[in-house]
Amino acid sequence: MSDFLEWAYENRRQIGLDILAGSFSGMCNILSSHPMDTIKVRMQMSHDGIIKTITSIMKNEGIFSFYKGMLFPFISVPILQATVFSNHEFWKRFFVGDSKQSLTCYQNMIAGGLSGLAASFISCPVELAKCRLQMQVQNVNKMWKNPVDCMIQIARKEGISYLYRGMNVTCQREILGYAALFVVYDVVKDALISVKKQKEASNLDMLISGGLGGIACWTIGYPQDIIKTILQCDTGIGKTRKYKPHFLDGGFYSCLVEQVGKNGWRCLFKGYSVCIFRAFYANAIGFYAFETAKKYLNR
Template sequence: MAAATRTDHKANPLKSFIAGGFGGICNVLTVYPLDTIKVRLQTMPLPAAGQSPRYNGIVDCTVKTFRTEGLRGFYRGISAPLVGVAPIYAVIFAVYAVGKRLFQTDEHIKLNYTQIFMAGVGTGICSALVAVPTDRIKVLLQTQSLTRPRKYNGIMDTAIKLYREGGIRSLYKGTCAGMLRDSPTGVYFVVYEALQDLARRRSPSGNITATSTIFAGGMAGITFWSIAVPFDLLKSRLQSAPEGTYKHGIRSVFRDLMATEGPKALFRGASPILIRAFPSTAAVFIGVEVANDLLYS
């Protein structure tokens, strides 16, 4: 993978938009089952006194999902992220390119890590605005009970019912939580670029490789999600709750969580998140670098 380095060309938002979209598709196809497990662990109800929890960790959730629903159970709601993730990552990389252009006066300006961080800061806010509606639909489809008549039947049915019940506000429920979750994106890009720079220095050709991209992308994902896990849990709780449960949004979710389950509950579902973080982000950057090879060749 002899991809261009960040000093070979000035950032192009349109090409970055296309490359980011392709990377997003690679992400969803790679790790969606772990996302389903993560959401189910985050949103399962507290057990009654003397009863066991619905799931005893990631392995138990995996086994029970497979036994009751088969392989299809791991992919419930996948149409929402497939439709939504491509534009989300397209926006992330396009906004990142716009941020980089603010510091690039010509083709040969090498950004330092502070500039890379600043270029990446705005991507989290912009991506949350695109991601929240599909996140909301995905969470509802992943968590609805199979033992009752289904309220939602697919992405379009869910979107229509949410709009009828609460308008645009219902579709965008959890926006503040989503912005908080996605705010460390600047760190995400710094880790990726730093590890790729290290790979370039060690490579005789001065180019990155597929192996370095997988490693750098995976470590960027783990770093990002290590910071974002608590906000992701609060978002999932808020988005899956019936209307009127949390009157003050994420603040109400946080207060309720601290009162009933304590601080450790903020990291429920962290295992599947961190397990999927490496392959999912590696898949994104592999897709982006492959697309860049074609777009800049």
């Protein structure tokens, strides 16, 4: 353990640079993707298609409603991305040191999964506030003024522990999703470098690899994201809570059974088309921003 801590201390400068690069990636990610995320959440909580959802938001709430709940993610997503990327780089150096050797798929899955686990503790309360604000129709039974007010009210009325409603399923989504994200990103990037017989990835290679990694990430984690959204938008307290927790599942099992029983397995992919479109360009931009920032900071 002492050797591990000593090794981490010796690499503290690089860890700091990875955090900065990850933060920059998060800012680029949230600015480019939040409107599509709002559409995705609305579709997950209704039976409307993408056109009807967009039209309804535009007609009833205005164009700026696509950015509902963005303030808190704009602050927190850079922290989240910094956590993810710095953790992945940390475990990458743990496995291969300072060599330029690539991680094996197995090592990459472990590094990505551990990064996702760390991210869960940030993303769960952040997405709870974001989802509730996104579902709030402007000036109609308005309960929360902003993300901070939303979290304060949830803590007061429902309990501090309720800020982590959906934590179990969030961990499932993040561990599986980030494991797939980093594996696919590296596999595609290495394949493009090999096919083109280049020494390193071009800008286009990074964009394509990041986009396909994002698709893999959200495809494997999308059913969990559906259940997470439903659980987090359930405002019931105690006995009025619609989905009762069983042991450590936080209501995941009861919600999954009810949704599939009523609506079939397809309900677990409502809003998937919007999510995949968002996942491609958001992660393409995110990886490109991270790699560019890392290269600049390491000069």
